[in-house]
Amino acid sequence: MTPLQWGLLLLGLALLVALLLYNVWSTRRQRPRRAQSADAPAAAPGAEPGSRLDPVLGQLAQAQPVATAGAEGVPDLPKVVQAQQVLDERIDAIALLHSDQLVSGDAVLAALPTSRRIDGKPFYVEAQNLQTQQWELPRAGERYQSLRAGIQLVNRAGALNEIGFSQFIQRLDELADSLQLRPEYPDMMHEVARARELDQFALAHDAQLSFYVRAQRAAWSPGYLAQHAARAGFVAGALPGRMVLPAQSSGAAAVLVLQYETQAALADDPEQAVLNQFGVTLDVPHVARSERPYVRLRQTVQQLAQSMEGVVCDGAGTPLHNDAMDQIGAELEALCEALQTRDLAPGSVLARRLFS
Numbered sequence: 001m002t003p004l005q006w007g008l009l010l011l012g013l014a015l016l017v018a019l020l021l022y023n024v025w026s027t028r029r030q031r032p033r034r035a036q037s038a039d040a041p042a043a044a045p046g047a048e049p050g051s052r053l054d055p056v057l058g059q060l061a062q063a064q065p066v067a068t069a070g071a072e073g074v075p076d077l078p079k080v081v082q083a084q085q086v087l088d089e090r091i092d093a094i095a096l097l098h099s100d101q102l103v104s105g106d107a108v109l110a111a112l113p114t115s116r117r118i119d120g121k122p123f124y125v126e127a128q129n130l131q132t133q134q135w136e137l138p139r140a141g142e143r144y145q146s147l148r149a150g151i152q153l154v155n156r157a158g159a160l161n162e163i164g165f166s167q168f169i170q171r172l173d174e175l176a177d178s179l180q181l182r183p184e185y186p187d188m189m190h191e192v193a194r195a196r197e198l199d200q201f202a203l204a205h206d207a208q209l210s211f212y213v214r215a216q217r218a219a220w221s222p223g224y225l226a227q228h229a230a231r232a233g234f235v236a237g238a239l240p241g242r243m244v245l246p247a248q249s250s251g252a253a254a255v256l257v258l259q260y261e262t263q264a265a266l267a268d269d270p271e272q273a274v275l276n277q278f279g280v281t282l283d284v285p286h287v288a289r290s291e292r293p294y295v296r297l298r299q300t301v302q303q304l305a306q307s308m309e310g311v312v313c314d315g316a317g318t319p320l321h322n323d324a325m326d327q328i329g330a331e332l333e334a335l336c337e338a339l340q341t342r343d344l345a346p347g348s349v350l351a352r353r354l355f356s
Helices: 005-029 105-111 160-179 188-204 224-233 293-307 322-341 349-356
Strands: 092-104 121-129 143-152 183-186 210-213 243-247 257-259 279-281 312-315
Touching: 092 105, 092 160, 092 188, 105 121, 105 160, 105 279, 121 160, 143 160, 143 293, 160 183, 160 188, 210 293, 257 293, 257 322, 293 312, 293 322
Parallel strands: none
Antiparallel strands: 092 143, 092 183, 121 143, 210 279, 210 312, 243 257, 257 279
16 A cells, blocks of 8 residues: 555544544533432431422411420320411401300311312411410310401402302301301402402512523533532422422421423433423512522522533523622512512511412
8 A cells, every 4th residue: 555545544544533532522411410429419407318398388387297206215296286367357358257155166177168268269267265365277175156257368360359259158158057157247349349459469569580590511410400409408399390498497488499390300210311401489479588588599590500500591591690680689679678568578478378
């Protein structure tokens, strides 16, 4: 072979090797990043390994505490859940139910309707404690003389209308007949007008803010995302593809919710699933201002974007810079002030009921 032929042969072999190396590099680059086995998923304080956590409705949760083992290895009994007042005239239409004689809490509980919702609105019955004179949810073993029932005027499904109020009255008639009570109903037109006014306010002051992080280079596996989210304080949620950042106070709603594709979370081999984007959501009326929710949302997405080589953007895919985030923060601060003025402070039970 001539020197020219040898040169062409070597050049062809070099090009072939370069092409193979490029294909290997490109394949590795496109492969989703996987979690490092050295890190274990974060768990909520006091939670068992592998347990899941999701936000609950604070004082309305009425969940029994988990029993813990005492010094002798005998589990402690769960603490008694205190009766709670739920109804509030600011967001509920309330009807009084009078009785000429004492009514047992067992009878009240037995007479309650199976469904606690009317026209998509929560429906509650409370009884007045004879000793404390405070309204509470009926309890077995207690005796009451005065009861009241209420239906929520507004939630995120809309305002209570005349049809819903009529169904509320019908439900109360059935309850009053079974317990021999005398109902005292509020005026329907007045309550419906209140519902419409409150609904207009809620529509103008509701905010669920989502920031997204998109991959700039290699995609991520669900495990890789969960690992970085755990370092930022997130714990596994109750639903696949969902993680939550718990609040500092017990029983409060989660500060932030991280969500990614459910299909990727349920994949047969999650490490082979590909994620190019995830979202972090703040439900503004549900989180107390003391938690600094927007500041933590902003810091969290920026931290995750930096550590995972992503970019922070809005729902349309437009990158979000500091000046845009500053403007959003100022608008949210004004919204929170308006809620506070209306006695619907973010994170309060009333705000969480209204914006549910």
